[in-house]
Every structure is written in C-alpha cells, then in structure tokens.
Amino acid sequence: MRLICCCSALLLLVLLPRTCQGGNILVIPTEGSHWINMDILLQALHSRGHNLTIIRSSKSWYIKDNSTYYSTYTVPVERSIDKEIITRIMSSIIDFERGALPLMSFLHSSVGLLDTVIEAHTAVGEYVSAIIDDRELIRTLKDTKFDVVLTDPCWGSGPILAKYLNLPLVYNVRWLIPEEAHFAIAPSPISYIPVAGSGLTDKMSFFQRVKNMIFYVVSQIQAHVAAKQVYQKICEKYLGPDEDFYQLMIDADIWLMRVDFVFDYPRPTMPNVVYMGGFQCKPAKPLPQHLEEFVQSSGEHGIIIMSLGTFVSELPADMANEIAAAFAKLPQKVIWRYKGSRPDTVGNNTLIVDWMPQNDLLGHPKIKLFVAHGGTNGVQEALYHGVPVVGLPVFFDQYDNLLRLEYRGAAKILTLSTVDKDNNFLKAIQEVLNEPSYRMNMQRLSRLHRDQPIRPMDNALFWIEFVMRHKGAAHLKPASLSMSWYSYHSVDVVLFLGGAVLLVFLSTFFLIRCLCNAMCKSKVKHE
Structure with missing residues (x-):
C-alpha cells in the first residue's frame, strides 16, 4: 500500500509542472x-x-x-x-x-x-x-x-x-x-x-x-x-x-x-x-427565462433563428419587410437578431433581439432551422448541432461556406438579388422545413464531425x-517554404534536362552529318 502511495506521489510530481506551469x-x-x-x-x-x-x-x-x-x-x-x-x-x-x-x-x-x-x-x-x-x-x-x-x-x-x-x-x-x-x-x-x-x-x-x-x-x-x-x-x-x-x-x-x-x-x-x-462549439446551456418561455410557446412547430453575423446590423427596408412578412406566414416561432429599424411587417410569431445566445438556441430541442449569412463560426455551430440552414451570404467566403453545406444536401442558398422576389425567401424556408433530407443530411454531418479521437x-x-x-516547430515546416517558385515547380530542372536532351540531339545530328560528309568526300576521291 505504501509503495502504491509513493508511486502515485512520484507520478503526481512528474506531471504537475507540465500541467500547471503557465x-x-x-x-x-x-x-x-x-x-x-x-x-x-x-x-x-x-x-x-x-x-x-x-x-x-x-x-x-x-x-x-x-x-x-x-x-x-x-x-x-x-x-x-x-x-x-x-x-x-x-x-x-x-x-x-x-x-x-x-x-x-x-x-x-x-x-x-x-x-x-x-x-x-x-x-x-x-x-x-x-x-x-x-x-x-x-x-x-x-x-x-x-x-x-x-x-x-x-x-x-x-x-x-x-x-x-x-x-x-x-x-x-x-x-x-x-x-x-x-x-x-x-x-x-x-x-x-x-x-x-x-x-x-x-x-x-x-x-x-x-x-x-x-x-x-x-x-x-x-x-x-x-x-x-x-x-x-x-x-x-x-x-x-x-x-x-x-x-x-x-x-x-x-x-x-x-x-x-x-x-x-x-x-x-x-x-x-x-x-x-x-x-468553439459546445453543448447548449439553458436559455434565459424569457427566451425559454418564447421557445416553449412554439409548441410542436418549433423555432427558427436568424442572424446575419457581426457586421450586417441592418438591411434595406424593403428587404427587411419581405423577410419579416415571410416569417409572419409560418407556424414556427422566430428569433431574429436584427439591429435595424423594426420592419413594418413583423408578425406576432417573431421576436427581434439585439443579441441572442446562438449556440444555446442551435442546441435546443425545438430548433428547426437556422437562417444564416454563412460565416465560419455560425456554419460550424449549425453543423455541430445538426441544424439545417437557409443561407443568405453577403460577402467574401460566406457563399462558399454555405455551398459546402448545400453540396452535401444540408442547406439552401439564396442570393441578395433574389431573396425579396417571388416569395423566394418563404419558399426556401418551407422547402428546408418540409423536406426531411435537409435535417437528415445535416445530422449525418454532425455525427461525423463529433466522431473524433480528440x-x-x-x-x-x-x-x-x-x-x-x-x-x-521547425521540424514540421516543409522545405518548400524557402524555395523559389521556379525551384518548387522544378522549372530549372526541366530546362536543364531539356537543354541536355537538346545538346545530345544536336551533337548526334552534327556527328552524323560530319560522318556523312566524310564518307561522301571519300567516295568522290575514290571515283
């Protein structure tokens, strides 16, 4: 027993500096x-x-x-x-x-x-x-x-x-x-x-x-x-x-x-x-009381959340009104993070907030859909929790992020030029809500993402x-980092080998030519 205690103490002393020394x-x-x-x-x-x-x-x-x-x-x-x-x-x-x-x-x-x-x-x-x-x-x-x-x-x-x-x-x-x-x-x-x-x-x-x-x-x-x-x-x-x-x-x-x-x-x-x-993803925490009450009031229909990220605080008034009108026609409750002027067409089922606990809402059992701009953080959180996405990309990588989900059958993308035309926004939301494959595909991706050894x-x-x-970590850096572009792509090697082959070809050509000339001169002299 004493030996086990001594070994445990020794092991603790060995490990302690590594885990506690900042x-x-x-x-x-x-x-x-x-x-x-x-x-x-x-x-x-x-x-x-x-x-x-x-x-x-x-x-x-x-x-x-x-x-x-x-x-x-x-x-x-x-x-x-x-x-x-x-x-x-x-x-x-x-x-x-x-x-x-x-x-x-x-x-x-x-x-x-x-x-x-x-x-x-x-x-x-x-x-x-x-x-x-x-x-x-x-x-x-x-x-x-x-x-x-x-x-x-x-x-x-x-x-x-x-x-x-x-x-x-x-x-x-x-x-x-x-x-x-x-x-x-x-x-x-x-x-x-x-x-x-x-x-x-x-x-x-x-x-x-x-x-x-x-x-x-x-x-x-x-x-x-x-x-x-x-x-x-x-x-x-x-x-x-x-x-x-x-x-x-x-x-x-x-x-x-x-x-x-x-x-x-x-x-x-x-x-x-x-x-x-x-x-950055983690299991959902309990919602604040006012949000939990709103979410529970959705009944069997569940909730939709919408956020266009850090930089898009408001939209053109006509686009915001079209989006709000589309939400008003849905049986689901909607939580919309939006800092612009309140749209005139907001329905009783829509709660507009300056901020929301996005990760906790995405992990809530009643979540049905995430309307997102396609930023890396939001896309990864949706993938982690297995929530299908309707994407409204604005700039840079957002469309490409959403495309990776759409390509795998887990998202539907709208563009800024079409979102407020012909009820496209409402149609996209209804398609993702009513077609089970979107949720099934996103949950499959979620299972793959979570199945890691660390x-x-x-x-x-x-x-x-x-x-x-x-x-x-110099031992992990490839030599290519310090190579010129022509060395990396072996342009100099190709030119050298090409030159060597050409030199051999020309040397052989001139050698044969010289031999032919010598033979011709010898034949002429003999005649």
Missing part, C-alpha cells in the same frame, strides 16, 4: 467575428494557467481593454479597421449585389473594392508602425520574455511583430491576404480545389476550371498589390531590405485551421497544419503548448 503568450488579434473565436481560445488557454497579453488599438470596438483573463496594451492610432469602414463595405456590397449580374458582381468584389481593401490594410500598416515606434512598449514586450505569438493572419500585423520580436508563431487561421490559407503553404491544384469567391465545388467541368483559374489569378494579383503596397514597405523599414513579407507570412510554426474535412473538400495539406474546425479545442491547446515547450 507560459507567456502574446496575442495580436483581429476585430469582428475573428475576435469572437479567438476569445474562446484565449479563455481555454487562461484556464490552463497561461498568462495572456493582448495588443489592441485605441480604435478597437470588439476587444475590451479590461478583462479578468488577459491584460492589454492599447496603442494610440488615428484610424483603424473600425465599424465605419466595415459598414461602408457592407452597405456597398448589399446595394450592388441586389441588382448585379454575376460577372459584374465578380468585378465589383475583385476590382471595385480594391481601393477600400488597400485603405484597410494601410490602416493596419499604420497600427504596426505605431507599435514598433513605441520604444517603451517594445522594451516592455521584450523584457516580458514571451514564449509564443498567437495571431490571426487575415491582416499583416501579427507576422511582422512576431518576426521583429523573434518569437515562435502560431496562427488561428483560415484566411490570409486575401486567399484561403491552404493555398499559401500546401499543394493546391486548382483543377479540383475551388478558389474562395468562385462559388465552385471540387467537381468542376472544363469551363468551371477556366473560371477557377481566373479567380486564382485575380486573388494572387490582389495579394501581391496589398503585400507590396503596404506590408513590404514596413518589412523593409523595420526588418531590413532583404526581408520578404510573403515568406515571413508563411513561416508560422503551426497553422491552427478553423475547418475540418467533414465541412471542407478533401485536399493536400502539410504536417504543421492542425485542424480544429468547430473548436476534441478540436484540446488539439489546438496541445499544439500551442507544444510550440511553447519546444520554442517552435
């Missing part, structure tokens, strides 16, 4: 919905004893200055990616999409908004410069002895600061500038991997592959323009003239990818890519702590 994590987050999922990850890291420090701008509207689980440094800036910029972009997209043809929509999103996108990146660049120019802040950051930088690389601030502070780098990632992250580091044949914004699946016809190629070229031009005009200049100023921003950006130790292959299409990947799709959150936490323990 590290110092520097977090460089992004605003909006990206902060929502980052915040969930930070709370989990704090619960494991880690010290979290966040750098935020003075214009931040999502990231609070005071928190019980992280400390902050607030950097004064003149401008930032704030509500004004985002609202302007959203309003422009909604107004344009309602009357645009597909080609014009593509040109508007890829070219028409380029100046606005560059403006946003420029604001981020000024923020990075303000951080590095603050010598007192930089001295404090260096003295703190951080173990790792955790950032979302959809903007360029995190990679630059990690390099400047010479710290290991972990990404909470799905998007880079402005492409899906896999395209930057993993083999990505565009013959079957759709580019963001293309609206394609992994099964493409010839002309769809042509379209995919065009979208790929445009996205690369956008990335090149943004990187060269904004971030490359900052790299040259603070890191040296030989530092290439693109190489710096793809040199993260671990990429925590916010998808999994139940949701996304199968594709090549890399050893330092860790999949944590649905890491929870996505635990997987993410392990790899963050792995990088902290080992000061990086």
Whole structure:
C-alpha cells in the first residue's frame, strides 16, 4: 500500500509542472467575428494557467481593454479597421449585389473594392508602425520574455511583430491576404480545389476550371498589390531590405485551421497544419427565462433563428419587410437578431433581439432551422448541432461556406438579388422545413464531425503548448517554404534536362552529318 502511495506521489510530481506551469503568450488579434473565436481560445488557454497579453488599438470596438483573463496594451492610432469602414463595405456590397449580374458582381468584389481593401490594410500598416515606434512598449514586450505569438493572419500585423520580436508563431487561421490559407503553404491544384469567391465545388467541368483559374489569378494579383503596397514597405523599414513579407507570412510554426474535412473538400495539406474546425462549439446551456418561455410557446412547430453575423446590423427596408412578412406566414416561432429599424411587417410569431445566445438556441430541442449569412463560426455551430440552414451570404467566403453545406444536401442558398422576389425567401424556408433530407443530411454531418479521437479545442491547446515547450516547430515546416517558385515547380530542372536532351540531339545530328560528309568526300576521291 505504501509503495502504491509513493508511486502515485512520484507520478503526481512528474506531471504537475507540465500541467500547471503557465507560459507567456502574446496575442495580436483581429476585430469582428475573428475576435469572437479567438476569445474562446484565449479563455481555454487562461484556464490552463497561461498568462495572456493582448495588443489592441485605441480604435478597437470588439476587444475590451479590461478583462479578468488577459491584460492589454492599447496603442494610440488615428484610424483603424473600425465599424465605419466595415459598414461602408457592407452597405456597398448589399446595394450592388441586389441588382448585379454575376460577372459584374465578380468585378465589383475583385476590382471595385480594391481601393477600400488597400485603405484597410494601410490602416493596419499604420497600427504596426505605431507599435514598433513605441520604444517603451517594445522594451516592455521584450523584457516580458514571451514564449509564443498567437495571431490571426487575415491582416499583416501579427507576422511582422512576431518576426521583429523573434518569437515562435502560431496562427488561428483560415484566411490570409486575401486567399484561403491552404493555398499559401500546401499543394493546391486548382483543377479540383475551388478558389474562395468562385462559388465552385471540387467537381468542376472544363469551363468551371477556366473560371477557377481566373479567380486564382485575380486573388494572387490582389495579394501581391496589398503585400507590396503596404506590408513590404514596413518589412523593409523595420526588418531590413532583404526581408520578404510573403515568406515571413508563411513561416508560422503551426497553422491552427478553423475547418475540418467533414465541412471542407478533401485536399493536400502539410504536417504543421492542425485542424480544429468547430473548436468553439459546445453543448447548449439553458436559455434565459424569457427566451425559454418564447421557445416553449412554439409548441410542436418549433423555432427558427436568424442572424446575419457581426457586421450586417441592418438591411434595406424593403428587404427587411419581405423577410419579416415571410416569417409572419409560418407556424414556427422566430428569433431574429436584427439591429435595424423594426420592419413594418413583423408578425406576432417573431421576436427581434439585439443579441441572442446562438449556440444555446442551435442546441435546443425545438430548433428547426437556422437562417444564416454563412460565416465560419455560425456554419460550424449549425453543423455541430445538426441544424439545417437557409443561407443568405453577403460577402467574401460566406457563399462558399454555405455551398459546402448545400453540396452535401444540408442547406439552401439564396442570393441578395433574389431573396425579396417571388416569395423566394418563404419558399426556401418551407422547402428546408418540409423536406426531411435537409435535417437528415445535416445530422449525418454532425455525427461525423463529433466522431473524433480528440476534441478540436484540446488539439489546438496541445499544439500551442507544444510550440511553447519546444520554442517552435521547425521540424514540421516543409522545405518548400524557402524555395523559389521556379525551384518548387522544378522549372530549372526541366530546362536543364531539356537543354541536355537538346545538346545530345544536336551533337548526334552534327556527328552524323560530319560522318556523312566524310564518307561522301571519300567516295568522290575514290571515283
């Protein structure tokens, strides 16, 4: 008995430092919905004893200055990616999409908004410069002895600061500038991997592959323009003239990818890519009393919830009225997260709220349908709880996210140009409600998603702590990250081998020619 107690005590002493000893994590987050999922990850890291420090701008509207689980440094800036910029972009997209043809929509999103996108990146660049120019802040950051930088690389601030502070780098990632992250580091044949914004699946016809190629070229031009005009200049100023921003950006130790292959299409990947799709999802908690009473009043018909995400706070009045009128014709109760003016056509069955516990409502037994814009967080929560979706995408990846569900028979997509015409909204909702296959397909995806050997959150936490323990994960980085494009694609090897074959061919040709000439001269002399 004494031996067992001694062994138990020894085992506890061995394990205790590893489980309780916290590290110092520097977090460089992004605003909006990206902060929502980052915040969930930070709370989990704090619960494991880690010290979290966040750098935020003075214009931040999502990231609070005071928190019980992280400390902050607030950097004064003149401008930032704030509500004004985002609202302007959203309003422009909604107004344009309602009357645009597909080609014009593509040109508007890829070219028409380029100046606005560059403006946003420029604001981020000024923020990075303000951080590095603050010598007192930089001295404090260096003295703190951080173990790792955790950032979302959809903007360029995190990679630059990690390099400047010479710290290991972990990404909470799905998007880079402005492409899906896999395209930057993993083999990505565009013959079957759709580019963001293309609206394609992994099964493409010839002309769809042509379209995919065009979208790929445009996205690369956008990335090149943004990187060269904004971030490359900052790299040259603070890191040296030989530092290439693109190489710096793809040199993260671990990429925590916010998808999994139940949701996304199968594709090549890399050893330092860790999949944590649905890491923010969790079982539903009890609803507040007023919401529970409203939900229970739905009876056997159940409830529908609608949310268009963080950035779309209101819709054009005529569209909002059409949506409200459609809801009023349904037997279900509806909870609609909406901050705009109250539509005139709201029915007695519809509750309009500024905020709702989305995850808890999606996990409620009476939920029947989720009307969503297609953001990654909401789509993953719907998948986790097995709730079918009617999608109303607004911009960027939202249509592609919803398409992945529609392709698997778990969602129905409407566009901004058709949602308020010919009762399309009402018809789509009734179709998904009345056709059992939508719910069955979504619940099948939910079972696949949940059937994993380790929870996505635990997987993410392990790899963050792995990088902290080992000061990086260089052994997982492929050599391709440091190769030039012509070496990666073996263009130089092909040219060399082609040249060698040509040389052999020409040498043989001239040798035969010389022999023939010599034989002819010998024959002439003999005659």
